[in-house]
Amino acid sequence: MKPFITSLVFILLLCSYPLADQESEQDFHDAINQAESLGDTLGLSRAWYKLGRYYDQNELLDESNLAMQKALFWAQLSEKNNAIAAVSNYMAANYSMLGKVDSAYKYYHVALSAVQKEGDSLKMAVILMNMSDDFATNAEFVQAVDYALSAIRIKEQAGDSSNLAYFYQKVGEIYKQAGEFDNWERYVLKAYQLRECVDCADVKALAAIYNDLGGLAEKKQQYHLALQYYDTLTAIGKKKDYPNAVGTALINIAQIYKLQGEVDKALQTAQEAITYRIDSPYKNLVIKSLLAELYLLKGSADEALVFAEQNLKISEIAYYPEERMHTQKLLYKIAKTQKDFEKALLWHEAYESLSDSLRNKEVRAQILEMELAYETEKKEQQIALLTVENQLKNQRIKIGVVLLAVMLVLILLIIYILINRKKQAELKENNLKQQVLRAQMNPHFIFNVLGSIQNFVMNNEKNAAVSYLSQFASLTRATLNHSDGDTISLADEIEMLKNHIELEKMRKGNSFDYVLALDENLETEIIQIPPMLVQPFVENAIKHGFAGITYPGFLRINIEDKGEVIEFLIEDNGLGLGQKTSKSKTHVSRAMDIFNKRRKLIQQKYKKEFKFEMINLKDHDPNLSGVKIVIHIPVLNDN
Amino acid sequence: MIxxxxxxxxEPGMQAINCRLLSDYFPEINIVGKAESVENAVTLIKTxxxxxxxxxxxxxxGSGFEILQKLQPYSFKVVFITGFDAFAIQAFKYSALDYLLKPVNQNDFKQAIGRAVAFIENNESTNPQLEVLMQVINQQMHHKKLVLKTSESMHIVEIDKIYFCKSDNSYTTFYFENEPKILVSKSLKEYENLLAHHGFFRAHQSYLVNLNHVSKVDKSDGGFLVMNNKHEIPISSRQMKSLINMLEQL
Structure with a gap:
């Protein structure tokens, strides 16, 4: 059997009217009648309250509650919140004594809302504490601690230290009930530290503290120390005329003696304990069980039977099945000792059946406990989670801000780069346009043409000179017209090519001929292409392809519509690529360079690929010579 | 008549060349003076x-056009000469006026002066053409007229009334809603840039179409445009996309 430590249970009251010992029930009724005749509702409430308290002190709890109900009625009628709070708090305490949790809870709330209306925080603390006590009794420890700590917070905030020790002790007791002994000890010690402070601990609180200290020592099996604490408790109880404390202390001492096998000492102490008036019905049960047990141990079954049967007569035993079972077991043992086997069997069966149902209850309690543990854990996890979440949230905000800043910088950077790139692309394009113009109308070409004209003039070839001049003017005009446009119609491009070739032909004294072939259905005036991409290759073919040949040169240009592109095929019958001088290579590479730059730009701008191919004809057929160039120029009509 | x-x-050289060509090819023309500036030209012409x-x-x-503006009204025939002035050339094209490009090509010169002489001898008036020219030059962007010269006559047509132009080698035929078509001995290309500002679109190698008179785009059979007068015009597949874009902007 586990050692149990009985605790001191008492309820905090919100007000105390002087209660004269000599007053009898009739006096209270007289007071009620008098108030009634005066129509004094508050007086009525007060009178009923006093009667209720009188009943309570005479352990007539039901009658007490009936009186209190009347008191509450009159208090509510008089709209005195203080009175309502005091009465309902008292009622709740009564109900809680009776184990009627729901009613207790209900009246505590009535009390609570009444004091809230008054704005009396200290009374609120008291009620919260009482509620906490109730929760603890019903093993709802999380709420119990919650309410108790709220109560303490209210008191601390209000700077009210009155009976603060009691509050601490109470929290400790909740922990004790919850089985968290470390916390129990922590709060009891907190309370204990306040024992010297005036006001902080009334006699009841002090008693409870010593009782707890004793209990803690017992828990640690420091029985000697426990006995010392209980002795102190006894002394305090006797000194302050608090029989409850003395009784409780003596019960606890007796139990320790019993544990230590000192039956005589235990019995002696228990016999002393029972002489003190003990308010708690539970402790009345405990002391009687203890006495019965001790007598039984001493072999005096008859004495034992007296106490055991007394226990059964206490109505509250219904609320304490554990004690009832214990008593039944004692009765069974007593009957067995008395050889009254029929009775013994009866008690045994009663014990067994109760034990069964209790075991169920125990199982349920265990489940509840487990649930409680789970709830507590869950709550803790939630708190932990919340903290983590908060941290995460903060972190996320920080990260978000940083990311946003980084993104902003990046966007600005990208915009800057894009603008820059666009500017550069434009610059490049303009540069290239100039380069194209220069390639087309390169100074070398211009002065050569002018030289040729001079030659015609000097030879008096008037018509040739004028005709040559017109060609040159026409090409110059066309070049200027088209060099800054993005596109040119195929017709114009062909016109310029022809013009160019004609000029070259005149300059070269008709040493070569050419053919420009295209299908008559080719939509030359519709098709738009990037301007002057082909001309440098034609120029190269004439200038370098035909350089050093002794036979008539021939240039073939085929233009074919390939849908997305126009294919230009430029073929000469010159000496081919192997015969190039270093000078001509430079020119070829220069022309190629401009071509490639333009190609890249056009591909970027219009997203159109185009092909360029240069074939040395000799590589394919040794009988042939010359260079064939194939260029696919993209059609830009859709752009 | 003289x-x-x-x-x-x-440019003194150009003055000399022009005089030389005039006296070489047109001995009946009497060159009464030369000028190099707007101011002197106005005085010269007045005297x-x-x-x-x-x-x-x-x-x-300044510009040669300033001289004309200062002398209005005038009855002399003008042959314009320009080196590289895209705007002026466009104005000449609108008004179907003769112009010469530098350096002057002898053949072009003979043709242009020959036509001018015929004008003068027939006492014909170029005033309607000059009117169109002045409208274009004065930046009246809403100028609505185009001069079409045929072998027999000169038509001043309102650009908006033209339905479409059809190319036939170096000839262009202008079609209208009801009026008879006009055949001009100039290539369609000459008019393409000119009329692009007036909602005309080169729908086909042979067709320049006024989109304001289009009633329907039929995408079947490679696509064709139906004009308000039910006339059908083929569309080059290459131009379909730009055509749709243009029509959406109308």
Whole structure:
């Protein structure tokens, strides 16, 4: 059997009217009648309250509650919140004594809302504490601690230290009930530290503290120390005329003696304990069980039977099945000792059946406990989670801000780069346009043409000179017209090519001929292409392809519509690529360079690929010579 | 009859060439003076009252057009000469006026002066053409007229009334809603850039279409445009996309 430590249970009251010992029930009724005749509702409430308290002190709890109900009625009628709070708090305490949790809870709330209306925080603390006590009794420890700590917070905030020790002790007791002994000890010690402070601990609180200290020592099996604490408790109880404390202390001492096998000492102490008036019905049960047990141990079954049967007569035993079972077991043992086997069997069966149902209850309690543990854990996890979440949230905000800043910088950077790139692309394009113009109308070409004209003039070839001049003017005009446009119609491009070739032909004294072939259905005036991409290759073919040949040169240009592109095929019958001088290579590479730059730009701008191919004809057929160039120029009509 | 002519050019060489060509090919023309600036030209023309003016557009102190504006109204025939003035050339094209490009090509010169002489001898008026020219030059962007010269006559048509132009080698035929078509001995290309500002679209190698008179785009059979007068015009597949874009913007 586990050692149990009985605790001191008492309820905090919100007000105390002087209660004269000599007053009898009739006096209270007289007071009620008098108030009634005066129509004094508050007086009525007060009178009923006093009667209720009188009943309570005479352990007539039901009658007490009936009186209190009347008191509450009159208090509510008089709209005195203080009175309502005091009465309902008292009622709740009564109900809680009776184990009627729901009613207790209900009246505590009535009390609570009444004091809230008054704005009396200290009374609120008291009620919260009482509620906490109730929760603890019903093993709802999380709420119990919650309410108790709220109560303490209210008191601390209000700077009210009155009976603060009691509050601490109470929290400790909740922990004790919850089985968290470390916390129990922590709060009891907190309370204990306040024992010297005036006001902080009334006699009841002090008693409870010593009782707890004793209990803690017992828990640690420091029985000697426990006995010392209980002795102190006894002394305090006797000194302050608090029989409850003395009784409780003596019960606890007796139990320790019993544990230590000192039956005589235990019995002696228990016999002393029972002489003190003990308010708690539970402790009345405990002391009687203890006495019965001790007598039984001493072999005096008859004495034992007296106490055991007394226990059964206490109505509250219904609320304490554990004690009832214990008593039944004692009765069974007593009957067995008395050889009254029929009775013994009866008690045994009663014990067994109760034990069964209790075991169920125990199982349920265990489940509840487990649930409680789970709830507590869950709550803790939630708190932990919340903290983590908060941290995460903060972190996320920080990260978000940083990311946003980084993104902003990046966007600005990208915009800057894009603008820059666009500017550069434009610059490049303009540069290239100039380069194209220069390639087309390169100074070398211009002065050569002018030289040729001079030659015609000097030879008096008037018509040739004028005709040559017109060609040159026409090409110059066309070049200027088209060099800054993005596109040119195929017709114009062909016109310029022809013009160019004609000029070259005149300059070269008709040493070569050419053919420009295209299908008559080719939509030359519709098709738009990037301007002057082909001309440098034609120029190269004439200038370098035909350089050093002794036979008539021939240039073939085929233009074919390939849908997305126009294919230009430029073929000469010159000496081919192997015969190039270093000078001509430079020119070829220069022309190629401009071509490639333009190609890249056009591909970027219009997203159109185009092909360029240069074939040395000799590589394919040794009988042939010359260079064939194939260029696919993209059609830009859709752009 | 003796035709009096003046040559206005700020380049002495060009003045000389023009005079030389005039006297070489047109001995009946009497060159009564030369000028190199707007100011001198105006004085010269006022004093000499020539029948023919060879007028360069770019002068040292202004534009050849300024001279015409200062002398209005006038009755002489002008042959314009320009080196490289896209705007002026466009204006000449609108008004179907003869112009010469530098350096002057002898054949072009003979043709242009020959036509001018015929004009003068027939006492024909170029005033309607000059009117169109002035509208274009004065930046009246809403100028609505185009001069079409055929072998027999000169038509001043409202651009908006043209339905479409059809190319036939170097000839262009203009079609209208009801009026008879007009055949001009100029290539369609000449008009393409000119009329692009007036909602015309080169739908096909052979067709320039006024989109304002289009009633329907039929995408079957490679696509064709149906005009308000039910006339059908083929669309080059290459132009379909730009055509749709243009029509959406209308």
């Amino acid at each position: 035709i009096k002519a003046v040559v206005i050019d700020d 000499q009252t020539p029948d023919l003016v060879l007028l360069d557009i770019e002068l040292e102190d």
